[in-house]
Amino acid sequence: PYALYHCLREKGPIIWDKQLNCWTILGYRAAMSVLHDSHFSAQVFHDDLSEATQSLQDQYAPLLSILSHMMFLQDPPHHTRLRGLVARAFTPRNIEAMRTQIRQSTQQLLEKAHVEKHLDVLHDFAFQVPMKVIVDILGVPHEDSKFFLKWAHDLDALVQEVPLPLAERIPLLQSISECIDYFRRLIHRRQKLPQDNLLQILIRAEEQGDRLNKDELLGTCILLLVAGFLTTSHVISNSLYALLEHPSQMRLLRQHPDLLPQAVTELLRYDSPIHEVARRATCDLHLQGQQIGAGAQVIISLGAANHDPEQFPHPDHLDVLRAENRPLSFGHGIHYCLGASLARMEIEIALETLLQHLHNPVIEEAEWESGRALHGLRKFSLSFD
Ligand code: HEM
Numbered sequence: 001p002y003a004l005y006h007c008l009r010e011k012g013p014i015i016w017d018k019q020l021n022c023w024t025i026l027g028y029r030a031a032m033s034v035l036h037d038s039h040f041s042a043q044v045f046h047d048d049l050s051e052a053t054q055s056l057q058d059q060y061a062p063l064l065s066i067l068s069h070m071m072f073l074q075d076p077p078h079h080t081r082l083r084g085l086v087a088r089a090f091t092p093r094n095i096e097a098m099r100t101q102i103r104q105s106t107q108q109l110l111e112k113a114h115v116e117k118h119l120d121v122l123h124d125f126a127f128q129v130p131m132k133v134i135v136d137i138l139g140v141p142h143e144d145s146k147f148f149l150k151w152a153h154d155l156d157a158l159v160q161e162v163p164l165p166l167a168e169r170i171p172l173l174q175s176i177s178e179c180i181d182y183f184r185r186l187i188h189r190r191q192k193l194p195q196d197n198l199l200q201i202l203i204r205a206e207e208q209g210d211r212l213n214k215d216e217l218l219g220t221c222i223l224l225l226v227a228g229f230l231t232t233s234h235v236i237s238n239s240l241y242a243l244l245e246h247p248s249q250m251r252l253l254r255q256h257p258d259l260l261p262q263a264v265t266e267l268l269r270y271d272s273p274i275h276e277v278a279r280r281a282t283c284d285l286h287l288q289g290q291q292i293g294a295g296a297q298v299i300i301s302l303g304a305a306n307h308d309p310e311q312f313p314h315p316d317h318l319d320v321l322r323a324e325n326r327p328l329s330f331g332h333g334i335h336y337c338l339g340a341s342l343a344r345m346e347i348e349i350a351l352e353t354l355l356q357h358l359h360n361p362v363i364e365e366a367e368w369e370s371g372r373a374l375h376g377l378r379k380f381s382l383s384f385d
Pocket of ligand 1: 042071072073083086134223224227228229231235272273274277278328329330331332334335336337338339340342343344
């Protein structure tokens with residue numbers, strides 16, 4: 001996509017997309033301004049069921065209401081309240097406490113691959129690491145994680161860039177309804193869940209009535225599933241792929257593992273899974289010479305901003321030693337990713353373990369996902385010595 005971004009950016013950092021009827025922000029500085037500006041609202045959710053019959057609309061209205069209550073689609077004060085509650089699970093102490101367990105599980109995952117000298121990077125590793133983490137944070141039974149992969153993929157497909165025809169959306173909506181029913185059942189038998197995990201914190205807040213309603217509780221469970229799982233999986237696999245394509249950078253990291261934290265920043269800039277976030281202008285605004293009308297939809301291309309040559313010299317080069325590197329991969333402003341430190345830790349540990357274990361890796365198969373909301377590989381396997 002990066003060649004296309006450069007081509008579009010020649011028209012300016014902010015362009016009008018006639019086809020989609022919205023503004024697209026391609027420049028880094030403009031993207032920062034929009035994400036920082038409270039005149040842009042995050043309430044952009046609409047699932048266009050207009051082609052649907054009334055009975056379908058009625059059937060899925062509760063589901064759509066739950067999805068619209070996810071915090072990244074909310075403005076203050078609702079957003080502030082929801083974020084405050086969920087943030088309790090993401091304190092530096094809580095995150096640090098997960099380090100040993102993440103390290104152990106990444107090591108275990110690679111043991112089997114070691115015997116076979118073959119690794120299905122996505123299914124045997126990149127999906128597994130963040131899945132275990134999110135299951136622990138929420139405090140849901142580990143054996144249920146087998147359902148999470150399908151639900152996360154279905155949500156990703158549902159919100160993809162070009163909306164699917166209705167007939168293809170219905171099975172996805174059905175699948176998300178199952179996910180919601182799953183969390184409903186879990187909340188119902190809450191006594192059996194661990195006491196100090198995020199789900200219990202949220203349930204208690206909901207029971208106290210004024211701090212969280214049922215839709216917000218369910219929306220938050222689903223958000224963590226989508227926001228925390230496939231994103232991190234894709235960064236692990238995209239990063240490994242990028243390093244395999246740049247053997248000198250991979251060698252450098254093997255020799256100097258202490259460079260990993262800054263390498264992760266660069267890998268997040270170079271090829272991150274979330275390429276777009278959306279906002280809506282709440283009033284008429286001027287932005288870098290463009291006039292944005294009240295109500296206009298604005299797509300902020302994080303992928304393009306991260307490759308803006310005005311901000312990042314030689315943006316399409318991977319340079320793990322890059323200085324002054326502040327990509328927008330985790331967003332910016334009040335919606336800045338709540339799981340950023342946790343995700344960085346997971347990615348660092350995952351890459352460190354992969355670099356230790358994979359000797360002379362050779363890509364056997366690699367296929368990119370197309371059209372999904374998240375940018376990443378659909379198939380990726382390796383053999384090694
Ligand atoms: C928000 C990216 C991992 C939880 C966001 C946003 C981005 C992002 C770009 C801002 C959305 C917006 O402005 O509209 C990523 C990437 C990840 C990652 C690239 C992996 C490398 C995680 C993890 C969690 C998480 C591991 C939690 C377990 C959240 C939450 C929000 C969010 C709750 C909403 C914050 C708010 O609206 O205030 N993420 N994320 N993310 N992320 Fe992440």
